[in-house]
Amino acid sequence: MALSVTCSRSVFVKRKLLYTLRKTCSQRHETILADQGKPALKEKRGKRHKKPLRTDNLSWEERLADVVTPLWRLSYDEQLELKLKQQERILSQISGDLQSHSSSPVRSKPGFPVLPVLPSPVRDGYRNKSTFSVKRGFDGNPKTVGFYLPRERDGNFVCVNGDHLLNMPEKHKLVARCYQDFIRLSSLEPCLLFHTGGHWREVTVRTNTEGHTMAIVYFHPQTLTPEEVAVHKAELVDYFTRGPGSVCQLDSLFFQESIRTRCTHEESPYQLLYGQPHIYEEVLGFKFRISADAFFQVNQAAAEVLYSTVRDLCVPNHEEHGGRTKVGGTLLDVCCGTGAIGITMSPRVDRIIGIELIEQAVEDARHNAALNNVLNCEFIPGKAEVVLPGLMSQLSSAGGGPVSAVVNPARAGLHRRVVQALRNQPAIRKLVYVSCKPDGEAMRNFRQLCCAPDPWKKLTGDAFSPTLAVPVDMFPHTPHCELVLLFER
Numbered sequence: 001m002a003l004s005v006t007c008s009r010s011v012f013v014k015r016k017l018l019y020t021l022r023k024t025c026s027q028r029h030e031t032i033l034a035d036q037g038k039p040a041l042k043e044k045r046g047k048r049h050k051k052p053l054r055t056d057n058l059s060w061e062e063r064l065a066d067v068v069t070p071l072w073r074l075s076y077d078e079q080l081e082l083k084l085k086q087q088e089r090i091l092s093q094i095s096g097d098l099q100s101h102s103s104s105p106v107r108s109k110p111g112f113p114v115l116p117v118l119p120s121p122v123r124d125g126y127r128n129k130s131t132f133s134v135k136r137g138f139d140g141n142p143k144t145v146g147f148y149l150p151r152e153r154d155g156n157f158v159c160v161n162g163d164h165l166l167n168m169p170e171k172h173k174l175v176a177r178c179y180q181d182f183i184r185l186s187s188l189e190p191c192l193l194f195h196t197g198g199h200w201r202e203v204t205v206r207t208n209t210e211g212h213t214m215a216i217v218y219f220h221p222q223t224l225t226p227e228e229v230a231v232h233k234a235e236l237v238d239y240f241t242r243g244p245g246s247v248c249q250l251d252s253l254f255f256q257e258s259i260r261t262r263c264t265h266e267e268s269p270y271q272l273l274y275g276q277p278h279i280y281e282e283v284l285g286f287k288f289r290i291s292a293d294a295f296f297q298v299n300q301a302a303a304e305v306l307y308s309t310v311r312d313l314c315v316p317n318h319e320e321h322g323g324r325t326k327v328g329g330t331l332l333d334v335c336c337g338t339g340a341i342g343i344t345m346s347p348r349v350d351r352i353i354g355i356e357l358i359e360q361a362v363e364d365a366r367h368n369a370a371l372n373n374v375l376n377c378e379f380i381p382g383k384a385e386v387v388l389p390g391l392m393s394q395l396s397s398a399g400g401g402p403v404s405a406v407v408n409p410a411r412a413g414l415h416r417r418v419v420q421a422l423r424n425q426p427a428i429r430k431l432v433y434v435s436c437k438p439d440g441e442a443m444r445n446f447r448q449l450c451c452a453p454d455p456w457k458k459l460t461g462d463a464f465s466p467t468l469a470v471p472v473d474m475f476p477h478t479p480h481c482e483l484v485l486l487f488e489r
Helices: 002-034 060-068 076-099 170-185 226-241 244-248 300-314 340-348 359-371 384-398 416-423 441-450
Strands: 129-135 144-150 157-160 200-207 213-219 252-257 271-275 279-283 286-290 318-320 323-325 330-334 351-356 377-381 403-407 428-435 465-472 482-488
Touching: 060 144, 060 157, 076 441, 076 465, 076 482, 129 157, 129 170, 144 170, 170 200, 170 213, 170 226, 170 244, 213 226, 226 244, 226 252, 226 271, 279 300, 286 340, 286 359, 300 340, 300 403, 300 428, 300 465, 300 482, 330 340, 330 384, 330 416, 340 351, 340 359, 340 377, 340 403, 351 359, 351 384, 359 377, 384 416, 403 416, 416 441, 428 441, 441 465, 441 482
Parallel strands: 213 252, 330 351, 330 403, 351 377, 403 428
Antiparallel strands: 129 144, 129 200, 144 157, 200 213, 252 271, 279 286, 318 323, 428 482, 465 482
C-alpha cells in the first residue's frame, strides 16, 4: 500500500513538472515572438535557402555571418523548429540503443518526452564573452582584428571584423575596433605565427548585464626583455584610459604573456594593468564573481532559463499545505565550474558537493558561496574521476538521505570512472546531464548510464533510463543549444 502511494505521488510530481515546463516554454516562446527587434542584416532575414549557398557572390561580411551565425537568415521561430528536430534526431539514438536489446520495434523518435526548445529571452547581442583574433585582413593589412575566414582561391585564412554579427554586443565590437587601432599605431608587429615572430595576439572582451567591461590582451614576448615589455604595457594602458580607447570605458584591463596558444593562470599569470580584478553577474538572484579566465555561460539571460530548468528537474520544490518544502538530501555537482548550478539549487537541498578540476574556478566557487551567504556548499578541487569514487564511499557509509547528481562536463564528456562511480552508487536515483554537444562524447556517457549491467566494464549498478529532455537555446542564430537530460532509475 505504501509503495502504491509513493509511486502515485512520483507520477503526479513528474506530470506536474512536465506541465509546468511546457507552460513556461509556451510563455517564453510567445514573449520572443512578440519582440520586434530589427537585426543589423535585416534585408536577408526570413529568406530560407534550401540549397547550399554559393559564396562567390557574397560579401566578406555575409560569408563570416554564415560561418559564425549560420541561422541568421531564418526567423527565430524557424531556428527553434530546426533545433528541436536536430535534438530529436540525436536523442533517438539513445532510444534505438535501448530498444536494440529488446524485442520492441526500433523507433525513429525518442521514446521519452522531448519538450520544445526553451527560447533565449535575448537573441541579439547576447554574448558576454568574445575573443577576437589578429591576422592579415582581406585588404592585406596584417594588423586586422576579427575572425578567421578561409579564402576560396587559395585556402589561406584572412581576418574579417565582426561589426555586423548579430550575436555580438556593441561594446565588444567597440573594444575590438579600438584594439585594432592600437596595434596599428604600435611599433610592434602582430604575432600571426609563433615561429615567425611578432607580439600582439588576440583580445578577449567580457561584459555583464550592468555594462561593466573587462578586456584581456594576449601577447607573445618573443625575445623582449621585461623592461621592454613594460614599455608597451604602459602604452596599452595609456591608450585605453587616456587615449582614443577610453571611449570603451574599461573597468578591467588584463595582460597575459603567452608563448603557447593557451596558457592557464598558473602557467602564465593574468596581469591586471588597470581597474578591478573582477566583474560580477547576477543569476536567479545570486551574485557571481567573474575572473579573467573563469567559465561563465555566454548568454546570461538564457543561463537563468537553463539553471532554473536544471533546478526544477533535479530538485523540484514540493508544495504541501499551501507552502513549499525543501527536498533535502545531497546534491553532487560534477564539473561545477564557479559553482553556479549548485549555488542556485542550495535553498532546496541540505548539502551541495561540487567537484572541479581548475583550482581558480574552485576559488571562485567558494568566494561565490560566501558572497551569497550560502553555507551548505562544499567545493573540492581535483579530477572528478579521482575524487568521486572515494566520495561515493563516504556518502554510502554516512547515509544522510537521498542523493541527486547534476553533471555539466566539457565537450569531451565524463571520464569512464566518473560514469562508473555514478552508476554504481545505488543512492543516486536521479541524474541530470547538461550537454552543449549531445551527439559527441556525451552520447558515449548516455549509453554507459543506460546499458545493462556489465561487470567487465565495471558498470554493476542498475541502469538509468532517460525520462525527459529539455533543450535550451543558449546560442541564437547558431545551430547549437544546451540539452538538459533527466535520467532516473
